[in-house]
Every structure is written in C-alpha cells, then in structure tokens.
Amino acid sequence: MSLFQDLRVAVRRLIRDRWFTLVASVALALGIGANNAVFTLVNAVLIRSLPFPKPDQIVLILTRDTKRGSDLGVSLADFEDWRGAARTLSGMSFVFQGSFNLSDEGGVPEQYSGAYVSANMFKLIGERPALGRDFGPEDDRAGGPPVVMLGSSVWKLRYGSSPTVLGRTVRLNGLTATIIGVMREGMRFPFETDVWMPTSQLPPAIRQQPRQARNFVVIGRLADTASVDSARAELAGIGAQLAREYPATNKDMAPNLDPFIQRIVGPQIRLLFWSLMGAVGFVLLIACSNVANLLLARAAHRSREMSVRVSLGASRWRIVRQLLVESVLLSIVAGVFGLVISIAGIRWFDAETQGVGKPYWMQFTMDVRTFAFFAAVCVATGIIFGLAPALHVSKTNVNEILKEGGRSGTGGIRARRWTAALIVVELALTLVLLAGAGFMMRSFLVLYRMDIGVDTSHVLTMQMIIPARKYPTLQDRVAFLRRVDERLASINAIEAASTTTSVPFGGGATRQLEIDGRPTASGERLPIVTMLSIGPRYFDAIGAKLVRGRAFVETEGEPDRQSTIVNQRLVTKYFGGEDPIGKRVRLTEETPTGPQPGWLTVVGVVPNVRQRNNNQESEPDPIAYLPHLENLTMARGALLLARTRSDPGKATQILREEIRAVDPDMALFNIRTLDEVLAQQRWLFRVFGTMFGAFAVIALVLSAVGLYAVTTYSVTQRTQEIGVRMALGARPAQVIWLFLRQAFVQLAIGLTIGLAGAIAVGRLLQSLLVQTSSRDPVTLGSIAVLLTIVAVAACFWPARRATRLDPLVALRYE
Numbered sequence: 001m002s003l004f005q006d007l008r009v010a011v012r013r014l015i016r017d018r019w020f021t022l023v024a025s026v027a028l029a030l031g032i033g034a035n036n037a038v039f040t041l042v043n044a045v046l047i048r049s050l051p052f053p054k055p056d057q058i059v060l061i062l063t064r065d066t067k068r069g070s071d072l073g074v075s076l077a078d079f080e081d082w083r084g085a086a087r088t089l090s091g092m093s094f095v096f097q098g099s100f101n102l103s104d105e106g107g108v109p110e111q112y113s114g115a116y117v118s119a120n121m122f123k124l125i126g127e128r129p130a131l132g133r134d135f136g137p138e139d140d141r142a143g144g145p146p147v148v149m150l151g152s153s154v155w156k157l158r159y160g161s162s163p164t165v166l167g168r169t170v171r172l173n174g175l176t177a178t179i180i181g182v183m184r185e186g187m188r189f190p191f192e193t194d195v196w197m198p199t200s201q202l203p204p205a206i207r208q209q210p211r212q213a214r215n216f217v218v219i220g221r222l223a224d225t226a227s228v229d230s231a232r233a234e235l236a237g238i239g240a241q242l243a244r245e246y247p248a249t250n251k252d253m254a255p256n257l258d259p260f261i262q263r264i265v266g267p268q269i270r271l272l273f274w275s276l277m278g279a280v281g282f283v284l285l286i287a288c289s290n291v292a293n294l295l296l297a298r299a300a301h302r303s304r305e306m307s308v309r310v311s312l313g314a315s316r317w318r319i320v321r322q323l324l325v326e327s328v329l330l331s332i333v334a335g336v337f338g339l340v341i342s343i344a345g346i347r348w349f350d351a352e353t354q355g356v357g358k359p360y361w362m363q364f365t366m367d368v369r370t371f372a373f374f375a376a377v378c379v380a381t382g383i384i385f386g387l388a389p390a391l392h393v394s395k396t397n398v399n400e401i402l403k404e405g406g407r408s409g410t411g412g413i414r415a416r417r418w419t420a421a422l423i424v425v426e427l428a429l430t431l432v433l434l435a436g437a438g439f440m441m442r443s444f445l446v447l448y449r450m451d452i453g454v455d456t457s458h459v460l461t462m463q464m465i466i467p468a469r470k471y472p473t474l475q476d477r478v479a480f481l482r483r484v485d486e487r488l489a490s491i492n493a494i495e496a497a498s499t500t501t502s503v504p505f506g507g508g509a510t511r512q513l514e515i516d517g518r519p520t521a522s523g524e525r526l527p528i529v530t531m532l533s534i535g536p537r538y539f540d541a542i543g544a545k546l547v548r549g550r551a552f553v554e555t556e557g558e559p560d561r562q563s564t565i566v567n568q569r570l571v572t573k574y575f576g577g578e579d580p581i582g583k584r585v586r587l588t589e590e591t592p593t594g595p596q597p598g599w600l601t602v603v604g605v606v607p608n609v610r611q612r613n614n615n616q617e618s619e620p621d622p623i624a625y626l627p628h629l630e631n632l633t634m635a636r637g638a639l640l641l642a643r644t645r646s647d648p649g650k651a652t653q654i655l656r657e658e659i660r661a662v663d664p665d666m667a668l669f670n671i672r673t674l675d676e677v678l679a680q681q682r683w684l685f686r687v688f689g690t691m692f693g694a695f696a697v698i699a700l701v702l703s704a705v706g707l708y709a710v711t712t713y714s715v716t717q718r719t720q721e722i723g724v725r726m727a728l729g730a731r732p733a734q735v736i737w738l739f740l741r742q743a744f745v746q747l748a749i750g751l752t753i754g755l756a757g758a759i760a761v762g763r764l765l766q767s768l769l770v771q772t773s774s775r776d777p778v779t780l781g782s783i784a785v786l787l788t789i790v791a792v793a794a795c796f797w798p799a800r801r802a803t804r805l806d807p808l809v810a811l812r813y814e
Contacts, residue, residue: 007325010329014326021333024290025330025333025337027334027702028331029335029337030698031280031283032284032338032381034283034342034345034695035280035377036339036373037280037341038276039374040364040366042274042276043373044364044365048369050261051361052126052189053126057090057221057222057224058220059220059222059228059259060217060259061220061235061257062255064256067252068590071256072214073216074214074217075213075214075216077211079216082218082235086235086238087234088235092218093117094116094117094118094218095117095217096115096116097114097115097193097217098115099112099465099669101172101467102667103171103665107158109664111464113192113195114193115193115197116201117135117196118140119137119198121135122134124220124221129184130184131165131181132166132181134149135198139198139200140200142200146197147178148172148197149181151182151188155182173465173468175469186361188360190217192359203467203468203469228257231257236255238255240254265359268768271767275764275765279433282433283695283699285384288381289385289422289425290706295385323386324383328379331382335374335378339374349687353683356683419710423707426707426750427703427747427749427750427791429757430699430702431757431787433692433695434700434787435759435780436765437692437693439765439769440689440768440769441692442776442778443685444682444689446771447682450770453608453610454544454609457675458646459542460655461639461677462640462652462668463638463669463670464638464659464666466480466481467636471636474634477638478634480662481535482535484640484662485497485499485536487661489537491655493644493645494643494651495645496537496642497641497643498535498640499535499638500532500535501631501635501639504610504611504674505677506611508530510529510530510590512527513526513570513574514585515584516584516586528590529570529621529622530621531587531624531625533625533631534552534628535628536551536554540643545606545607546605547568547606547607548581548604549565550603550604551565562600563600564585564624566585566625567605567606567622568606571605573622574622581602581603581605582601584601586600597632609623652671656668704793704794705794708798711799736799739799740799743791743795744792747788751784751787755780758780759774759775759780761774762775
C-alpha cells in the first residue's frame with residue numbers, strides 16, 4: 001500500500017471518528033497556536049536583526065567603570081582617540097540622543113525624539129535618505145551651516161509629505177537649520193529617532209565638556225575580517241593606553257563593545273521571551289500527552305483490526321507508518337485552527353505593547369522563518385503524540401487478540417503503564433506552568449497594590465526639553481524653571497503645579513550621603529540615596545504634607561539658603577532617633593564629573609514617596625529633595641506635575657499656553673496622567689503575567705480533561721471487575737477509592753517532580769519578580785492545592801459513575 005493510500009485511509013478514519021478528531025484537534029490547536037504565536041514574538045525580538053546590510057557587524061560602544069561594574073556613556077575626547085586608533089572597526093559614529101523642540105513659521109512648536117550624529121552614520125549602517133541628500137563631510141565641520149534630516153513620520157504629519165520641504169528652514173531648540181533630506185518610512189535608528197543633526201551643531205556647552213563628562217554613545221561597524229572578540233581586545237588595549245595617559249579621568253575606565261541588537265534587547269527581555277517559549281512548549285507537550293492517551297484508549301478498539309493486518313502479512317513498520325500518517329494528518333488539521341489562534345494572539349500582543357518603548361524594527365509579523373517553524377511544529381507534534389500509541393499497537397499479539405476477542409491482556413497492561421506515565425508528565429508540567437503564572441501574577445498584584453505615597457488622582461505629568469544652546473548654564477536653566485513655577489502658581493484652574501526632574505516611582509539620580517560630624521572609616525562606602533530636584537510647590541502637587549520643618553521657597557539655593565528636604569525613610573535609616581532638622585548633609589556622585597557640591601541643611605521631612613522601582617525592596621528608598629539650583633548635574637530635560645481642580649484634559653491647553661508665554665519655542669510632550677504613567681510601568685507584568693496565566697489555564701484544563709478521559713476509560717475497561725466487587729458486597733466508597741488511589745499515586749509523583757521544576761522556574765524568573773521569592777510558600781502551596789482539587793474532581797466523577805452500575809449488567813459486559 002502506498003503513502004497516498006495511507007493518506008486516504010487516514011482521512012476516512014478521522015471523518016468516521018469525528019468526535020475524537022474534534023476533541024484532539026482542539027487540544028492540539030491550542031498548543032500549536034500558542035507555540036506559533038510566541039515564536040513569532042521571539043523571532044521579532046530575539047532572532048530577526050536590524051533591517052540593514054550585515055546587521056551583525058553593527059555594534060554599540062560604551063565606557064565600563066571596571067571598579068564599580070557599571071556602564072557609562074562616552075566622552076567626545078575618548079571617541080576621537082578610539083576612532084583614530086581602532087583598526088577592527090570600519091567606521092564609528094558619535095551619537096548624542098535627545099529631543100528637539102521643532103518650530104517654524106505658521107506652526108506650533110512640537111517635540112520630537114532626535115539625535116546629533118557623525119556625518120558618516122547613515123553610510124556606516126547602509127541607509128540612504130528617501131528624499132534629498134545625506135550628510136556630507138562638510139556638514140561635520142564646526143562652523144558650517146546648520147542642516148537637518150527629518151524622519152518620514154515628521155515629514156508626513158507636519159508637512160503633509162510635501163517634496164518642497166527640502167530647503168525649508170526650521171528652528172530646532174532655538175537654532176535655525178535647513179532641511180536637506182527625509183529618511184524612508186519606518187527608519188528611526190538608533191533610538192526611535194525622528195530628527196537628525198550633525199554633531200558639528202552640538203551646543204558649545206555640550207561639545208566642550210571635559211574628558212570625564214561621558215554623556216554620549218558610539219555606533220560602530222566591525223571590519224569584514226574582524227570579530228566581536230577581536231574588536232573588544234583591541235579597544236581594551238586602547239583603553240589601557242588612555243588610562244596611562246590620562247589617569248585622572250580614565251583610571252578604571254575601559255571601552256565596552258557589544259552587538260547593537262544584544263545591547264538593546266537586554267537580558268531580562270531575553271529571559272522573559274525564552275521563558276514564554278518554554279511555557280508554550282510545555283502546553284504543547286501536555287496537549288500531545290492528552291491526545292496520546294486518547295489514541296491509547298482507541299488502540300484497544302483497533303487491536304483486532306491490527307491483528308488481522310498482521311495475520312495477512314503486514315510488517316510492524318507498515319502498521320506504524322499507517323498510524324503515524326493518521327497522527328500527522330490530525331496534527332495538520334489542528335494546525336489550521338492553531339494558525340487562527342496564533343494570529344489573534346499576535347495581534348493582541350502587538351496592541352498591548354504600543355507606546356511602551358518598543359524598538360521600531362520589531363514588527364510582530366509572520367515571515368518565512370515563522371511559517372517554517374509552524375510547519376515543523378505540526379509535523380513534529382503528529383510524530384510525538386502518535387509514536388508511542390503506534391509502537392504500542394504494532395506490538396499486538398495476534399494469537400491472543402484473535403482468541404480473546406480483543407479483551408485486554410499484556411497489551412492492556414502496557415497501555416495502562418504508558419497512560420500513567422503520560423498523566424504524571426502532564427501533572428508535573430502543569431504545576432510548573434502554574435508556578436510561573438503564579439509568580440508573575442503575584443508580582444503584578446504586589447506592584448499594583450504598592451503604596452507609592454502619592455495621591456495620584458487628577459495629576460497631570462508632562463515633559464519638556466530645555467535647549468542647551470538657548471539655556472547653556474545651570475543658572476540659565478534654573479532661571480527658566482523658576483519663571484515656569486511662578487507662572488504656574490498664578491493659574492486658578494490648577495490646584496498646584498511644580499517642575500521636577502522625575503515623577504514619583506520614576507527613578508532619580510543616586511548620590512552618596514555624607515552626614516556632617518560623622519566621619520567615615522577608611523575604605524568604608526558611603527550609603528546611597530535617591531536625589532531629585534523640585535520646585536517650591538512640588539509636595540502640594542503630589543499631595544504630600546510635610547511631617548515637620550518647612551517647604552522650599554522661591555529663593556532656595558541662593559547663598560545662606562543651601563538646603564534639602566528628606567523623606568521619613570532616610571531619617572529612620574540614617575539619623576536613628578535624632579531630629580534631622582538643622583543637620584547638614586552632602587550628596588556626592590560616586591564618579592564625580594564636575595564640581596563637588598557643598599553642605600546642605602535639612603529644613604524639612606516629608607512622608608515616604610517611592611522613587612526607585614526596585615523589585616526586591618519592600619521598603620521605600622531614602623530620598624533627598626533639592627532645589628534646582630543645588631542640582632549641579634541637572635539634565636536638560638524637566639517635567640511638570642500639575643494637580644488640577646477638574647478634568648486633567650482641560651488643563652492641558654492652559655499649560656501649553658502658559659509655557660509658550662515663558663518661551664514661544666518650548667514644546668510639551670508625553671502628556672499623561674500620573675495613573676497612566678504608573679500603569680505603563682506595570683505593563684510588563686500585566687502582559688506577560690496574562691500570557692503565563694493563559695497558558696497555565698490551558699494546561700490545567702487539558703490535564704483535567706486528560707485525567708477525566710483516562711479514568712473514564714479505566715472504568716470502562718474494568719466494568720466486569722467492578723461488577724464482581726459489587727456483587728461480593730463492595731461499598732460505593734470502596735469502588736471510588738479503587739480509582740482515586742491510582743490518581744493519588746500519579747498526583748503525588750507529579751507534584752513532587754512539578755514542585756522541583758516550579759522552584760527552578762522561580763529561580764529563573766527571580767530577577768523579574770517583585771518582592772516574591774522562588775520558594776514563596778503561598779504561591780507554591782496555592783497552586784499545589786489547586787492542581788490537587790482539579791485532579792481529584794476530574795477523577796471523582798467517572799469513579800462515582802462506576803458505583804451506579806448494575807452488577808448483573810456489569811458481569812455480562814464485553
């Protein structure tokens with residue numbers, strides 16, 4: 001019989017056993033669909049690379065502080081030295097990422113993500129503008145006419161895709177520049193960038209920073225004959241030479257080179273996606289185990305058919321081939337439904353990850369690689385779940401079957417052993433999936449319920465960029481922010497508003513805390529606290545009342561007014577029972593890049609407000625609040641916090657107009673409520689927790705169905721035995737225990753293996769969890785109890801039905 005004939009037989013068999021086909025297809029479709037959906041995501045995030053020629057050659061270079069084990073940016077002086085000495089890199093581009101306030105005649109100012117880049121950057125990555133020309137060497141020379149290139153989205157949305165945009169002048173952070181080109185649609189390299197200017201147009205305050213000011217990054221391309229390791233070795237040598245030449249600024253500093261895509265997609269994201277891939281693999285294995293059990297149950301009904309074939313001369317391989325063709329065909333049918341499920345899942349994930357900083361080149365679409373994976377999974381799944389039943393059926397004892405009319409013998413014992421093993425596997429894998437989902441959901445709930453110490457209702461947040469060219473010094477930026485604070489204080493529609501360098505739960509700068517009068521022992525590290533600078537009405541804006549002391553005033557930071565306000569956590573941790581009011585502290589950088597700050601007098605204490613989002617810290621971080629003038633390292637970005645009296649949406653336009661009254665070219669962006677900001681910070685746990693939870697529920701349902709089906713089949717196979725036992729006086733409880741005992745044995749083995757796997761999964765996900773241990777007894781205990789209840793319930797109902805059998809009918813059962 002040919003393979004085509006096997007296929008025809010398989011089609012007839014699946015059509016005739018339509019209920020089996022439907023149940024098996026649904027189980028397999030869930031597993032195949034989940035695997036295809038997650039692999040599509042993994043392909044987009046971890047496998048598919050940058051959309052440029054030879055993308056693996058593109059690297060990102062930073063500076064590594066070898067003493068502290070942290071990464072810093074790159075200084076312009078170091079970059080020039082690296083570029084002049086490196087031979088393993090065919091090109092290097094200097095990048096200063098930031099934002100541009102773009103304005104022109106007849107248009108309102110808008111903010112766009114932008115970057116100052118070396119003129120060779122687009123040639124280095126292999127890109128050309130879709131309209132106009134690229135940067136040239138003349139654009140990289142200091143003193144040249146300012147030019148700019150726009151991203152496709154800016155060109156379309158602001159200028160209506162007009163080709164006459166070339167040659168038009170615009171104002172970017174106060175500098176008038178000429179548009180020379182427009183990049184192709186979707187091109188936003190390196191960091192979601194929409195506007196590019198040559199580094200020759202960097203404001204002098206940034207370009208003339210000293211060697212120790214490391215605020216930039218470097219994009220490079222490996223030479224064709226070089227590898228990542230050889231480039232790292234060469235740069236390490238160059239860094240060592242610079243450390244000898246400039247010990248004051250380069251001691252313990254070394255270049256740190258990584259493939260660009262590896263650096264952007266960090267280890268936590270890789271861990272999450274590979275964990276998801278493992279989770280859906282478990283779901284598919286559970287589905288395969290379920291269908292394999294169904295096939296083993298069918299084997300008893302097909303044993304006579306197979307024995308007749310063997311007696312007519314069919315070989316064992318011939319029978320296995322026929323059964324595998326049926327299994328693979330069933331898997332392909334399930335794959336069609338699974339493809340629909342995967343497309344729905346991919347679209348849901350894509351919608352949930354909009355606006356969370358996803359790199360522009362990550363498109364969650366299926367390509368040749370994903371379709372090949374899909375086809376391979378369908379075929380492999382059919383072989384996996386079909387092989388064991390096929391091998392079992394092919395061992396049919398012809399004489400035994402023909403003499404006993406198909407009643408179970410040694411073949412039935414083999415089938416029960418296979419079934420028991422598969423059930424144990426299902427239970428163990430389900431427990432591991434439930435643990436992963438439990439850890440993620442528990443972390444989400446902890447994060448969601450976490451009290452950040454702020455009344456978030458009716459609070460608007462918005463960002464703005466303070467251009468270095470227009471406001472070159474710290475005093476200029478402080479004066480601008482002071483004018484903004486004064487202007488906002490006069491708006492009746494706003495209850496309170498303030499400028500700040502970070503929103504609550506949005507992080508902050510880290511500083512070493514030194515308390516006056518407490519000497520530090522030699523070699524002892526100073527404690528680390530969070531620092532942010534704020535305007536006078538910041539605490540009114542976030543709804544926090546001072547515990548004691550006073551708030552900042554408008555003249556804070558001027559001579560004789562060097563002050564700070566600290567939170568209760570800092571007082572408890574570092575002052576003990578002492579009153580901190582009037583005490584002096586100093587906040588210094590771990591790696592100083594500028595003048596050392598002076599002593600600050602503590603003038604107030606506020607309730608605890610969380611700034612750092614540290615997964616494992618149950619207590620809020622110690623915080624020191626400074627007036628803007630005392631923040632010597634204040635960046636050129638600032639935020640506004642405004643507590644409105646009514647709908648926050650109505651206050652947005654008022655705030656825009658007030659800011660433009662201070663500076664006509666200033667644009668506000670990322671305008672969101674504080675609740676929306678906090679929700680975005682929780683998206684990872686919400687989305688991935690939902691996915692883990694969905695896969696765990698599917699696994700739980702499949703395991704319950706599998707146990708139910710196996711117990712039902714066992715009841716059917718042992719009908720005569722049940723009749724004998726009941727005729728001899730067995731009570732219903734004894735009959736039920738006959739079947740539950742086997743289920744408890746399988747459950748005990750499955751729970752033991754599964755709990756070990758659950759702890760391993762918890763350790764794997766530990767860096768992602770929020771105040772949750774990999775051995776958390778509440779999570780592990782809860783899922784063990786849940787699985788036990790579901791498993792016992794799935795076995796109880798078929799066993800209970802066995803007690804309702806009429807003993808006389810059962811004794812006559814064949």
